[in-house]
Amino acid sequence: MDLSANAQKIFDLVKELSAVELAWLVKSLEEEFGVTAAAVAVAWGSAGAWAEDDWEKDAFNVELTELWQSKIAVIKVVKEILGVWLKEAKEKVETVPVIIKENVKTEDAEGMKAKLEEAWAKVTLK
Numbered sequence: 001m002d003l004s005a006n007a008q009k010i011f012d013l014v015k016e017l018s019a020v021e022l023a024w025l026v027k028s029l030e031e032e033f034g035v036t037a038a039a040v041a042v043a044w045g046s047a048g049a050w051a052e053d054d055w056e057k058d059a060f061n062v063e064l065t066e067l068w069q070s071k072i073a074v075i076k077v078v079k080e081i082l083g084v085w086l087k088e089a090k091e092k093v094e095t096v097p098v099i100i101k102e103n104v105k106t107e108d109a110e111g112m113k114a115k116l117e118e119a120w121a122k123v124t125l126k
Contacts, residue, residue, distance in 0.1 A: 018117065019110050060109040062100045064093065066122035073119035081112050 003011060017025065030036055062081075067074055071093055078100060079089035092098055100123075104112065113123040 018113050019106075020114060058106055059103045060106065060125040061102045062104055062109050062112050062116075063097060063124045063126055064100050064116065064121055065097045065124045067093070067096055067120070068122065069120035074116060074121045077115050077119045077121075081115065 014022065014025070064074070064078070071090075075086065075089045075093045078084075078092055079086055081100060082089065082092070092100065100116075101109075101112065109125050113125060116123045
């Protein structure tokens with residue numbers, strides 16, 4: 001699909017959103033423009049634009065990919081998430097990029113991602 005330069009910029013920004021952020025964005029767009037994403041999804045689905053595989057993943061690896069500010073806050077969150085000693089959490093954080101936890105249910109992974117992002121870390125769900 002060919003996008004205009006502005007649309008491509010927006011698309012690139014949206015790709016970086018967490019599932020929670022994306023859900024809020026969709027809800028806001030629906031309210032602003034008086035449309036529903038479900039109707040658009042049905043229309044696109046009939047055109048073959050949506051792949052079923054995109055919606056089947058129910059577990060993720062939580063990867064800490066980058067630190068934006070203080071390591072201390074991120075270390076505290078990793079300690080809480082993993083239930084480990086401070087030293088173990090520090091060792092994990094110091095080896096960025098690193099998988100924090102593997103095979104995590106979607107809801108839990110999103111929660112971990114949100115906590116880590118609040119501590120100024122970049123997180124990827126794989």
